[in-house]
Amino acid sequence: MQDDKGLLIVLSGPAGVGKGTVCRALREQNTDIKYSVSATTRNPREGETHGVNYFFKSKQEFEQMIEEDRLLEWARYVDNYYGTPLDNVLDTINSGQDIILEIEVQGAGKVREKHPEGVYIFLMPPSLAELRSRITERGTETEELINKRMTVAREELEMMKHYDYVVENDEVGSAVERIRSIVTAEHCKKDRLINKYQQLVEVK
Amino acid sequence: MQDDKGLLIVLSGPAGVGKGTVCRALREQNTDIKYSVSATTRNPREGETHGVNYFFKSKQEFEQMIEEDRLLEWARYVDNYYGTPLDNVLDTINSGQDIILEIEVQGAGKVREKHPEGVYIFLMPPSLAELRSRITERGTETEELINKRMTVAREELEMMKHYDYVVENDEVGSAVERIRSIVTAEHCKKDRLINKYQQLVEVK
Numbered sequence: 476m477q478d479d480k481g482l483l484i485v486l487s488g489p490a491g492v493g494k495g496t497v498c499r500a501l502r503e504q505n506t507d508i509k510y511s512v513s514a515t516t517r518n519p520r521e522g523e524t525h526g527v528n529y530f531f532k533s534k535q536e537f538e539q540m541i542e543e544d545r546l547l548e549w550a551r552y553v554d555n556y557y558g559t560p561l562d563n564v565l566d567t568i569n570s571g572q573d574i575i576l577e578i579e580v581q582g583a584g585k586v587r588e589k590h591p592e593g594v595y596i597f598l599m600p601p602s603l604a605e606l607r608s609r610i611t612e613r614g615t616e617t618e619e620l621i622n623k624r625m626t627v628a629r630e631e632l633e634m635m636k637h638y639d640y641v642v643e644n645d646e647v648g649s650a651v652e653r654i655r656s657i658v659t660a661e662h663c664k665k666d667r668l669i670n671k672y673q674q675l676v677e678v679k
Numbered sequence: 680m681q682d683d684k685g686l687l688i689v690l691s692g693p694a695g696v697g698k699g700t701v702c703r704a705l706r707e708q709n710t711d712i713k714y715s716v717s718a719t720t721r722n723p724r725e726g727e728t729h730g731v732n733y734f735f736k737s738k739q740e741f742e743q744m745i746e747e748d749r750l751l752e753w754a755r756y757v758d759n760y761y762g763t764p765l766d767n768v769l770d771t772i773n774s775g776q777d778i779i780l781e782i783e784v785q786g787a788g789k790v791r792e793k794h795p796e797g798v799y800i801f802l803m804p805p806s807l808a809e810l811r812s813r814i815t816e817r818g819t820e821t822e823e824l825i826n827k828r829m830t831v832a833r834e835e836l837e838m839m840k841h842y843d844y845v846v847e848n849d850e851v852g853s854a855v856e857r858i859r860s861i862v863t864a865e866h867c868k869k870d871r872l873i874n875k876y877q878q879l880v881e882v883k
Contacts, residue, residue: 597869628880632873640867653867660864663844663857665801669836676832 487583488598597638691787692802752789801842
């Protein structure tokens with residue numbers, strides 16, 4: 476009988492929202508969630524370890540991984556490649572363990588195309604949450620500033636709509652707590668559990 | 680601008696699974712979740728307070744509530760009526776607060792027909808969870824006992840399939856923790872939040 480697969484959890488959101496900080500805080504809590512390690516062609520910095528911070532690859536190795544479709548997503552920044560090795564992700568979820576990918580929105584979009592069954596969490600800047608009260612405080616903001624905020628809010632809504640969950644990063648501890656709750660809730664979803672038991676009952 | 684509604688949370692499951700115990704434990708944690716108080720025609724017992732344990736009604740009052748469709752669900756046991764007053768539930772969710780109903784499976788089915796937007800949690804007896812390992816332990820159970828367990832498992836699966844989440848009541852504290860996580864996760868669902876922000880952005 477096949478064991479349950481782990482969850483593929485993708486944490487994304489606008490640049491500067493604090494994805495890295497939230498992910499590190501989650502990691503420090505020593506949950507059962509594994510962390511996806513990215514591959515890169517950039518040189519290791521002081522204190523960085525291969526397989527922990529990054530898988531350090533040569534340009535040739537990286538391009539071969541692209542060629543062989545062994546990356547879940549990849550991008551090129553300046554002169555270096557960055558990407559998510561597929562093997563590590565698949566091995567983890569196939570072994571029944573959850574894995575989290577911290578990734579920018581374009582990369583998250585690519586992962587979603589291939590793995591719509593993943594759990595997609597959009598980390599939201601608190602400014603959007605505050606927008607509501609701010610724009611209703613009449614007379615305290617200029618028309619121009621309100622319009623600017625509205626444009627940003629609309630752009631973020633466009634990205635947000637592709638996700639399953641939206642977590643406000645008002646405070647790192649709260650954001651981490653919400654992400655942990657989402658993971659727990661996802662494990663309680665009937666659709667996940669009923670298949671397991673259905674299988675069990677039919678096997679006999 | 681309209682505020683977000685609270686969640687209608689329905690906790691149900693087979694008789695004897697421990698719905699009452701789990702609900703009481705949840706209540707003792709003083710979360711923000713409100714508890715639906717049932718109406719009944721039975722006499723108050725020692726220490727029971729009107730509006731806390733039950734809304735105590737005369738048979739005539741209760742039948743009038745049925746007549747006027749003011750009960751979310753109701754049932755008659757022995758000579759007494761039991762039911763969930765609609766007003767209290769709607770007032771709570773309309774004020775933005777979550778409310779939990781602890782209810783047997785037939786009642787939960789009636790509530791779901793009227794309120795499919797609710798969050799339906801099936802509390803699962805640990806025996807079903809243990810089934811997997813037990814039936815695979817070859818030779819330790821008689822054929823008859825295995826068949827009996829299979830029948831129970833199939834019946835429970837039939838009920839479970841109408842729910843959003845399945846929570847195993849292996850241990851009260853863990854079950855309560857899972858329910859709290861589900862409520863937190865539901866509040867982070869994109870579909871709930873995007874409407875709120877969409878509204879906000881369009882209003883201006």
